[in-house]
Amino acid sequence: MENNLINHNRFMGEAIKEAQKALEKDEVPVGAVVVCNGQVIARAHNLTETLNDPTAHAEMQVITSAAAYLGGKYLNQCTLYVTLEPCVMCAGALNWAQLGTLVFGASDPKRGYTLHENLLHPKTLIISGIQKEEAQSKLTNFFKSKR
Helix, strand or coil: CCCCHHHHHHHHHHHHHHHHHHHHCCCCCCEEEEEECCEEEEEEECCHHHHCCCCCCHHHHHHHHHHHHHCCCCCCCEEEEEEECCEHHHHHHHHHHCCCEEEEEECCCCCEHHHCCCCCCCCCEEEECCCHHHHHHHHHHHHHHHC
């Protein structure tokens, strides 16, 4: 699994590009990529407004895409890079997928999974704060523009 800062920054940069795609669609700017063996195998961004689907979070979209790519439902050899801490729904899905490593940028103190205990798979490694400022500023600016 990808455990060095250079790779974390590079792949989080890819997730931030996905967040920008969401922003351009007037979606909450959250982006995600799944990496396996040093290669991006899936990428996605929020599509809740586009699809009129409250479950169309970036994580849900990228889990589906990665599982299809791998031909199986388990992502235990994969790393998910996501710009915002996953919500409870997404953390539950990541648990079922048995994600190997979760790397996220900005924390979500109001809706993030860390408000609750034991939502991720017990073997999932968690790394937070990678490119936190850039991820957070996209979100902050998006919500300021809505007020």
